Amino acid sequence: MEPAEISASDLLERSDGSSPHILGVGTAVPKTSYSQREILDNFGITDPRVRSIFLNSAIESRALTLPTRRPDGSWETESQGDLLRKHVTTGLAMGRAAIEKCITDTGAHLSDVRYLTCVSTTGLLTPGFSALLIKELGIDRHCSRLDVVGMGCNAGLNALTAVAGWAGAHPGELALMVCIEACSAAYVFDGTMRSSVVNSLFGDGAAAVAVRAPGGAGTGGPALLRFSSCIIPDAVDAMRYDWDDDHGKFSFYLDPEVPYVVGAHAELSLDRLLLGTGLRRSDISHWVLHSGGKKVIDSVRMNLGLTRHDVRHTTGVLRDHGNVSSGSFLFSYERLRDENCIQPGDFGVFMTMGPGSTIEMALVGWR
Structure with a gap:
């Protein structure tokens, strides 16, 4: 069934009284950051093909937790056990810092949190980050929680859909989502072009x-108006995090065609998101x-007819942090919010892409 037609003004009017709103945001990275050239030199990588990949990535620096x-x-060779421990220790430190910044930004208190969703793809642990963070931060033991594991870079919007649904069903209650990606706990070093x-x-x-x-009016944050999903079954293996028998650990795989597959489906996904709203892309x-990644961003930009200015925060986050997986779009949103360029009545689109292959979108609006 197709969504019923509703005007843009009605969308925002309804959002004031019923739609979940983003109240605050917070980000965190480890203290150790490296330029691409420093990483190459630290690991003694001289292969010109590999160096070219690093130095032409549109990334200037990344926060990483390297081996001892x-x-x-x-450098020490890390076992899968070492990497899992890094996932936990690095992830907890970053997750705690991001939550504390978000709570401060919101003007709330940790005691106000009633729902916590944690998103991660860089390791597996039970109990998950949600239970560990509730204990570490002293969040109320009756806080409802959810762990979203293994969905990849798109998962931030998958989880935000669940968070918005919970918030909508519990008016007035504070819900949190935190994306925790210790990507340096998921590396394999073998000198191949794949890795x-x-x-x-x-x-x-x-x-x-x-x-x-x-x-409510005056929150400053956008209303979460609607979400859409698009999975591309023919490209289900194009992005993978699976077991590598040669190294005895998990590793990522990215098909070289990923940027073009995602870009080719971006317009379809956007049309679905806007269907029935009365909004056009120009709105x-x-x-x-x-x-x-540079090619993914360029492909989406070209297929949606966006300008470089439209994606300035996306490319800025890539430049300064690399791809931080599921939380990347929130790093960009934080920069947009801090730019103070948003006007009442504006609409925005959040977009994430990842394994499946999947494109997730959210329509947001400011009153």
Whole structure:
């Protein structure tokens, strides 16, 4: 069944009284950051093909948690167990920092949190981050929680859909989502072009967002008006995080055709999102895209007819942090919000892309 037609003004009018609103955002990365050239030189990578991938990635620096060094200056080889421990320790530190910043930004208190969703793809643990963070932060033990694991870079919007649904069903209650991606806990170093593409791209980062319904006028944050999903079954294997028998650990795989597959389906996904709203692409003032990589961003930009200015925060996050997976779009949203360029009546689109292959979108609006 297709969505019923509703005017843009009605969308915003309804949002004031019923739609969940974003109230605050917070991001965090490890203290250790490296330029692409520093990473190449630290690991003694001289292959010109690999160096070209790193140095032409549109990434200047990334926060990473690298292995410890041996007495001779070489890097320790990390087992899968070492990587899982890094996922937990780095992830908890980043997640806690992002949540605390988000709560401060919201003007709320940790004791106000009634729902917590944690998103991660860089490791598996039970109990999950949600239980560990509730304990670490002293959040009320009756807080409802959800862990979204293994969905990849698109998962931030998948989870935000669940958070918005919970907030809508519990008016006045504060819900949090935090994306925790310790991508340096998911690396394989073997000198191949497959691993080099991945190793040149991802960085460690966490991003948290606070949501409540109704948001009310004057919150400053956008209303979450609607979501859409588009899975591309023919490209289900194009992005994978699976077991590597040769190395005895998990590793990422990115098909070289990913940027073009995602770009080719971006227009279809956007049309679905806007269907029945009365909005056209030209009515969207703000674009918050996942920083998936230079080619992915360029492909989406070209297929949607966006300008470089439209994706300035997306490319800025890629430049300064690399691809921080599921939380990337919140890093971009934080920059958009801090720019103070948003006007009442503006609409925006959030877009994430990841394994499946999947495109997730959200329509947001400011009153």
